Amino acid sequence: MPLGTLDRSPPPFFKQGPTPLTKLLFFGALSLLLMVADVRWGVTQPMRSALSVVLYPVQWLAQRPVVVADKTGDFLQDRETAQRNEQLARTQLLAQAARAGQVDQLTLENQQLRSLLALRERSGITAQAAQVLYDAADPYTRKMILDKGSLQGIQAGAPVMDDAGVLGQVTRVYPLVSELTLITNREHSVPVLNTRTGVRGVAFGEASGAPLLELRYLASNADVEVGDVLSTSGVDGVFPPGMPVAKVVKVERRSESVFARILCEPLARVQAAQHVMVVDPVGAEWPQRPPAERVAPPSRKGGPR
Amino acid sequence: MIMPRGQQLLLPANPLFIATSLTLALLLNMLQNMGLFGNAAGVPDFLALVLLFWTVHQPFRVSLGWAFFFGLITDVHEVALLGQHALSYTVMAYLATLIHRRLLWFRGPSQALQVLPLFLVAHALSWTARLLTGNSFPGAWALLAPLLEAALWPVVSVLLLAPQRRAPNPDENRPL
Numbered sequence: 001m002p003l004g005t006l007d008r009s010p011p012p013f014f015k016q017g018p019t020p021l022t023k024l025l026f027f028g029a030l031s032l033l034l035m036v037a038d039v040r041w042g043v044t045q046p047m048r049s050a051l052s053v054v055l056y057p058v059q060w061l062a063q064r065p066v067v068v069a070d071k072t073g074d075f076l077q078d079r080e081t082a083q084r085n086e087q088l089a090r091t092q093l094l095a096q097a098a099r100a101g102q103v104d105q106l107t108l109e110n111q112q113l114r115s116l117l118a119l120r121e122r123s124g125i126t127a128q129a130a131q132v133l134y135d136a137a138d139p140y141t142r143k144m145i146l147d148k149g150s151l152q153g154i155q156a157g158a159p160v161m162d163d164a165g166v167l168g169q170v171t172r173v174y175p176l177v178s179e180l181t182l183i184t185n186r187e188h189s190v191p192v193l194n195t196r197t198g199v200r201g202v203a204f205g206e207a208s209g210a211p212l213l214e215l216r217y218l219a220s221n222a223d224v225e226v227g228d229v230l231s232t233s234g235v236d237g238v239f240p241p242g243m244p245v246a247k248v249v250k251v252e253r254r255s256e257s258v259f260a261r262i263l264c265e266p267l268a269r270v271q272a273a274q275h276v277m278v279v280d281p282v283g284a285e286w287p288q289r290p291p292a293e294r295v296a297p298p299s300r301k302g303g304p305r
Numbered sequence: 306m307i308m309p310r311g312q313q314l315l316l317p318a319n320p321l322f323i324a325t326s327l328t329l330a331l332l333l334n335m336l337q338n339m340g341l342f343g344n345a346a347g348v349p350d351f352l353a354l355v356l357l358f359w360t361v362h363q364p365f366r367v368s369l370g371w372a373f374f375f376g377l378i379t380d381v382h383e384v385a386l387l388g389q390h391a392l393s394y395t396v397m398a399y400l401a402t403l404i405h406r407r408l409l410w411f412r413g414p415s416q417a418l419q420v421l422p423l424f425l426v427a428h429a430l431s432w433t434a435r436l437l438t439g440n441s442f443p444g445a446w447a448l449l450a451p452l453l454e455a456a457l458w459p460v461v462s463v464l465l466l467a468p469q470r471r472a473p474n475p476d477e478n479r480p481l
Contacts, residue, residue: 002409034388
């Protein structure tokens with residue numbers, strides 16, 4: 001039998017407020033409305049921002065044990081690992097130093113050639129570093145939360161990269177944090193360029209949820225080989241051109257399909273990124289897109305006007 | 306009702322303790338997400354568990370309104386659909402108010418069996434909401450979550466009732 005409680009005041013007999021069924025209908029309808037507002041109308045951003053500010057101290061608190069564990073792990077790391085990491089960093093630095101020298105010279109050459117040909121100057125990249133707070137817990141989507149928000153000047157739509165390549169795009173900005181949609185998210189797409197052949201395409205997140213990209217709408221006889229590196233093409237006005245995105249790992253040419261099924265592996269560490277660069281979108285300096293001409297709907301012949 | 310001899314009486318629940326336990330459950334959920342399992346499906350939802358516990362034990366203090374609020378908070382934290390957890394927690398709390406008088410007559414394991422359908426309904430509502438908005442089912446591992454939550458029910462019951470089981474008049478021999 002249930003344990004009785006030694007309450008000091010009797011439970012209310014008559015003033016019980018609305019019945020549970022009324023409350024269920026009210027709150028159920030409210031949450032359905034919110035879901036529709038979120039998916040269809042996209043008007044819930046202010047509410048999300050307000051709640052995220054309320055939630056931030058709790059998140060900060062929940063983060064502490066993780067931070068302490070990370071720091072302890074770093075502290076207790078053995079000497080060999082540290083030496084190996086340093087070796088690795090040095091070899092990477094050497095490889096990059098050789099390229100950096102070339103890049104300086106090529107940039108100068110490019111600048112002179114462009115001024116000769118009177119082309120627009122290539123816009124420089126401005127970026128700021130951010131840290132990944134946590135992976136979004138929603139098992140249906142591939143998103144991450146970054147520790148900088150609109151107060152630090154993060155803009156919605158800004159591309160994000162780590163040391164190896166493009167990681168994704170900022171999709172929602174809150175005052176203190178921002179939400180990063182990874183390129184492997186099934187609703188995300190990046191315009192890319194095959195660096196071997198120069199063919200442009202669009203890479204989408206893999207639909208099954210594996211951390212892969214799919215290069216869609218390339219004809220089944222297109223020149224794509226395993227090992228080709230894809231970089232951003234820059235035609236979208238969001239991603240700066242030339243950022244490495246992915247490497248082709250599998251090409252399936254099926255006779256029954258017009259398009260080849262091309263799977264690519266992202267070069268960025270989409271599973272375990274920690275420090276990232278948020279790049280300002282490049283499109284702001286572009287010339288205005290010409291306004292779309294409004295085509296008058298054809299009047300039906302003989303119909304009443 | 307005549308109390309049988311030897312039957313223990315519980316102290317009244319402290320509202321501060323209720324609030325703290327709910328916040329701790331939220332923290333625990335966040336910790337699982339941030340440090341341990343990432344976005345794996347099938348991780349038990351401690352917040353749902355603690356909410357259900359208080360809805361069953363203190364229906365006048367914690368009920369559908371708080372379930373809705375904590376659902377919204379979870380939605381914002383998890384970057385899920387806004388209203389997804391709010392709906393599932395609200396429905397779960399409503400079902401809990403339907404069974405709360407009967408449930409407490411049973412012992413721990415049989416209580417766990419009876420709350421299992423509630424957790425299943427809550428998760429099924431989440432899955433349905435996501436399927437309707439075009440996401441795919443997160444996999445068979447997702448079914449583990451309601452089972453784990455039901456299995457944790459007796460443990461949580463003992464832990465959260467412990468402060469109410471203290472002696473009403475502590476003395477030298479019974480400090481707690």
